Amino acid sequence: MKYKKGLILALMAAIVSGFSVFLNKIAESNWSNSNIYTTEKNIVAALLLSGILIGVLKYKTLLEIKGADWIKIVLIGLIGGSIPFLLFFKGLSLTDAASAGFWNKTIFVWVAILAWPILKEKLGKIQILAFGLIILGNLSLLWPFKLVLDRASILILVATLIWALEYIIAKNFMAQIKVEVLAWGRMFFGSIFLILYLIFTNQASGLIHTSMSQLPWLLIVGVMLFIYVISWYGALKKLPVALTAAIITIASPITTLLNNWYYDKALPNNFTICFSLILIGIIFFTTYYYREKNISQTQI
Secondary structure (H helix, E strand, O other): OHHHHHHHHHHHHHHHHHHHHHHHHHHHOOOOOHHHHHHHHHHHHHHHHHHHHHHHHOOHHHHOOOHHHHHHHHHHHHHHHOHHHHHHHHHHOOOOHHHHHHHHOOHHHHHHHHHHHHHOOOOOHHHHHHHHHHHHHHHHHOOOOOOOOOHHHHHHHHHHHHHHHHHHHHHHHOOOOOHHHHHHHHHHHHHHHHHHHHHHOOOHHHHHHOOOOOHHHHHHHHHHHHHHHHHHHHHHHHOOHHHHHHHHHHHHHHHHHHHHHHOOOOOOOOHHHHHHHHHHHHHHHHHHHHHHHHHHHHHO
16 A cells, blocks of 8 residues: 555656746746745745644654754755755756756666665666666657757756755665654755855845745745655655656656747657657556565565
8 A cells, every 4th residue: 555655646746846847947037046046945845844743743753853863864954955956946047947857857867876786776677678768758858959968957967966865865764764854854954054055155135035026936836845845755755766766757748848838839749759658667667666566575
């Protein structure tokens, strides 16, 4: 049952991510400073997660956390909730949503590479084939548009690599720390690090100049980030990290679809084929995982 719940949560995270990259591109255009925008929307998500932590799990949950675990929670905030956000949204401000979505959704490749030696999540032949289909589908989404590794792409790619490392570390930490606490720590301490960064770079004054027209956007993207973190971390707890990262690639065609619709651009002629390749790859990956799981349980 927990695996089905994990798949539902991963799918939810993928859908939210697909919409989120698209909406963040539009929302960010209302700010002159991407760092201010990133910090403010992350604070919204952190406040919502704090409400869940205090209102649902009760504050006593925090009192039960040991010193060593606090270090882990703060680390997740640094590498998951601050540095990559600055890099990603700076890159997003320099490129279109579809390109940003593509580079960001290469995360499943880096997660799979890291998961093998660290978490011992090995890939079988079917899984490697599935990954190939997903990569091909994502690459084809940008065809015939050029795929350039420019400054924006590098910023987004570096952010994606750091997030991939975060997911591996978070998966490891979930054995000792509640997933809700880790999700909260990611955004709460991440927001603190972002605020400190703004203070040390003399940008913090921008936080107090938020206009009324910007507030609705902050609520929209902040709530979406909150939903994404909760669903993604929930899926990560119940599923192998490589499988969860593979499912998230559904977000890429969603972003492309929304981006082309909003800017009144024609969809690539091969959009249906690309989406089908990604979907088939995910189905192969998921089916293989369940097959291996059922065989192992039968042998036990």
